[in-house]
Amino acid sequence: xxxxxxESKDFNLxxxxxxxxxxxNFQAEENTVxxxxxxxxxxxxxxxRSFNRMNDLIEGVQTTGETNINGISVYDxxxxxxxxxxxxxxxxxxxxxxxxxIFENVAYGLRIDGIKDKHIIEEKVVSSLKKAALWxxxxxxxxxxxxxxxxxxxxxxxxxxxxxxxxxxxxxDEPASALDPISTSKIEDLIYELKKNYTIIIVTHNMQQAGRxxxxxxFFYMGELIECDDTKTIFTNPSNLRTQxxxxxxxx
Amino acid sequence: MKKLKENIIEKLLxxxxxxxxxxxxxxxxxxxxxxxxxxxxxxxxxFLTDTQWTPLFDDKHFGILPLLSGTLLTSFIAIAIAxxxxxxxxxxxxxxxxxxxxxxxxxxxxxxxxxPSVVYGFFALIIVTPALQSFIPGMSGFNSxxxxxxxxxxxLPFISSLxxxxxxxxxxxLREASYGMGATRFQTVFRVTIPAANSxxxxxxxxxxxxxxxxxxxxxxxxxQQPRLTANPLVPVETISxxxxxxxxxxxxxxxxxxxxxxxxxxxxxxxxxxLNNVSFWLRKKYQRKYA
Ligand SMILES: Nc1ncnc2c1ncn2[C@@H]1O[C@H](COP(=O)(O)OP(=O)(O)OP(=O)(O)O)[C@@H](O)[C@H]1O
Ligand SMILES: [Mg+2]
Numbered sequence: 184x185x186x187x188x189x190e191s192k193d194f195n196l197x198x199x200x201x202x203x204x205x206x207x208n209f210q211a212e213e214n215t216v217x218x219x220x221x222x223x224x225x226x227x228x229x230x231x232r233s234f235n236r237m238n239d240l241i242e243g244v245q246t247t248g249e250t251n252i253n254g255i256s257v258y259d260x261x262x263x264x265x266x267x268x269x270x271x272x273x274x275x276x277x278x279x280x281x282x283x284x285i286f287e288n289v290a291y292g293l294r295i296d297g298i299k300d301k302h303i304i305e306e307k308v309v310s311s312l313k314k315a316a317l318w319x320x321x322x323x324x325x326x327x328x329x330x331x332x333x334x335x336x337x338x339x340x341x342x343x344x345x346x347x348x349x350x351x352x353x354x355x356d357e358p359a360s361a362l363d364p365i366s367t368s369k370i371e372d373l374i375y376e377l378k379k380n381y382t383i384i385i386v387t388h389n390m391q392q393a394g395r396x397x398x399x400x401x402f403f404y405m406g407e408l409i410e411c412d413d414t415k416t417i418f419t420n421p422s423n424l425r426t427q428x429x430x431x432x433x434x435x
Numbered sequence: 436m437k438k439l440k441e442n443i444i445e446k447l448l449x450x451x452x453x454x455x456x457x458x459x460x461x462x463x464x465x466x467x468x469x470x471x472x473x474x475x476x477x478x479x480x481x482f483l484t485d486t487q488w489t490p491l492f493d494d495k496h497f498g499i500l501p502l503l504s505g506t507l508l509t510s511f512i513a514i515a516i517a518x519x520x521x522x523x524x525x526x527x528x529x530x531x532x533x534x535x536x537x538x539x540x541x542x543x544x545x546x547x548x549x550x551p552s553v554v555y556g557f558f559a560l561i562i563v564t565p566a567l568q569s570f571i572p573g574m575s576g577f578n579s580x581x582x583x584x585x586x587x588x589x590x591l592p593f594i595s596s597l598x599x600x601x602x603x604x605x606x607x608x609l610r611e612a613s614y615g616m617g618a619t620r621f622q623t624v625f626r627v628t629i630p631a632a633n634s635x636x637x638x639x640x641x642x643x644x645x646x647x648x649x650x651x652x653x654x655x656x657x658x659x660q661q662p663r664l665t666a667n668p669l670v671p672v673e674t675i676s677x678x679x680x681x682x683x684x685x686x687x688x689x690x691x692x693x694x695x696x697x698x699x700x701x702x703x704x705x706x707x708x709x710x711l712n713n714v715s716f717w718l719r720k721k722y723q724r725k726y727a
Contacts, residue, residue, distance in 0.1 A: 240614060242533070269617030279608040283630050292616045299619065341612070348616065 253310035272345030278337035335366025469698035512583025521594025555657030577659030601635025
């Protein structure tokens with residue numbers, strides 16, 4: 184019986200008066216990759232960001248229903264949101280390294296966690312860069328500014344930064360949409376590699392990408408989760424007509 | 436016909452540009468001309484090392500250090516107060532305050548810089564000094580402390596407003612990256628936002644310093660007119676700018692050595708602000724490129 188790591192139950196989210204998510208029921212199991220697909224504005228990013236409560240940063244956001252991460256209800260008052268975010272890595276659409284050195288970017292999470300031991304920090308920086316398949320390209324230039332890296336390298340640096348604090352979940356919001364095909368395939372290989380140890384959710388507009396890397400696919404439409412199933416089933420035999428239309432490119 | 440009109444407009448614009456440049460050049464030229472005449476009589480070495488400035492007395496000394504120390508002391512006090520407060524305001528407005536509050540409070544803060552400095556001068560002399568005297572016994576009626584404090588109020592908006600602009604210009608996605616890592620607001624502000632905005636913040640501080648160094652009325656009114664090489668904020672001092680006012684308004688004959696002292700003092704002041712403005716210009720250029 185696989186363990187459920189992420190679960191949304193009857194989850195609604197409002198930006199002021201606007202309801203962006205409608206009664207979402209969603210589950211993701213340990214060490215799987217789930218792709219979120221759907222037309223622009225359907226709420227993929229919003230749901231993704233609800234898992235680690237990034238929506239808290241936006242004024243006027245209200246939620247109802249439940250979100251459980253590792254069995255803990257994260258919108259509970261007793262939950263420390265900073266601790267929650269430390270257990271969930273996040274990678275954004277546009278690479279967003281800090282204007283610091285490569286080393287300091289990866290060390291950031293460790294430093295804010297209060298880790299001072301140089302050896303521990305160094306060790307984790309190196310292993311995270313290796314996991315993010317960036318080590319060979321930067322090992323001689325760890326002091327160089329992260330902004331001097333190419334877009335694809337920056338994105339892998341952001342992945343390394345997220346991995347350094349050893350999360351169990353990684354959320355990716357269109358991580359390859361701003362990258363060239365070669366960088367994209369590197370990121371995809373990386374995701375494939377990471378899924379052995381992490382539960383991954385990835386938002387993508389690229390159907391082939393969803394097909395290549397995900398185990399499950401969730402299709403959203405106007406704030407609703409239309410269906411979520413095995414990626415193969417969704418792509419070959421969706422139960423909803425809108426899903427089929429979207430996948431075959433008839434709208435969206 | 437149309438071409439002729441454009442031609443005339445272009446010539447007009449060109450000549451006003453030339454006019455501005457010529458004005459600046461002639462100011463610098465006159466400053467240099469008079470200063471060179473001054474240094475023909477007073478060795479540059481004495482000017483830079485003598486610890487007394489008494490050009491209007493019988494025993495004449497022409498050491499700029501007392502005036503310079505007065506200028507630096509009042510400016511230092513002003514910056515020491517305005518920097519932490521201005522930066523805190525900037526961080527508060529940018530990171531903690533809601534948008535509406537920020538929108539209302541920023542122009543109000545900027546008004547502080549629009550108050551005529553003569554008003555600040557009297558405020559320092561008539562209100563701040565007596566208030567300070569009530570718990571600092573032995574403080575003189577003229578002193579650099581109250582001038583510095585009031586000057587801090589005047590330059591506060593330079594720091595708070597320009598630093599806030601710099602913080603505001605930090606891309607939102609950097610903050611998101613930090614919050615996404617589980618950083619607190621405080622950690623995000625001090626480890627990501629401020630470092631990312633640092634060149635803009637430094638520019639704001641340099642502009643504030645250069646404003647403080649050139650400030651005249653506040654120090655002329657509240658800090659006194661006694662050139663004195665001291666770091667004591669409780670006694671009267673004189674700044675370069677206040678000295679220039681004092682002599683310009685006095686009855687020193689033109690073309691005398693005494694008269695030329697104001698050009699020597701003026702060129703010193705000019706050198707300082709010129710340097711600061713250039714540093715800030717250079718930094719701003721560097722900073723604008725960063726997120727382009
Ligand atoms: N900060 C916000 N304030 C108000 N409304 C918002 C905000 N962010 C998103 N929305 C709205 O919520 C809806 C869902 O947005 P969301 O960003 O989740 O869509 P998405 O599926 O990720 O779209 P895309 O594929 O374009 O990234 C949209 O209608 C959007 O306009
Ligand atoms: Mg999105």
